[in-house]
Amino acid sequence: MSRDKIRISDIDINNIGDRIKYLRKYNKETQLQFANKINISRSNLSEIENGRYEPSYKVLKNIVENYDIDGRWLLTGEGEMTSGADGPGFDKNQTYKTEDDALEAAVSDLRANYSDDRDQLILAIIDLIKLLLKNQ
8 A cells, every 4th residue: 555545534543553553554564564663562563553452651652763753643643643753751862760750751741732722731631641541
């Protein structure tokens, strides 16, 4: 499938699994190729793409690092997929000592990205919390 035939309108931007699948197809990779690059099994990737599992923070970070995509797009579906900007909590040059440190960085980045829209900030933080709770 060519990149031209994959339309962002064909995916549910509210579903992180569909965004990951879109990214994989955009890069013309099989599930095995993509999974190997982000250090998970092909079956785990399939479960994530089909919405049965939520990706862990480590998986999300590996995707952002390996594919140079916007972490905010990956988490929320907002913005451009390949803007070159790091999204909330995904500073690829930063190593976090704990998940709490990573969460604090994510919330700080969300505040910066949504400084003009408090309602959108609250919704983005809620989405982040839901993602974290599903990974526990």
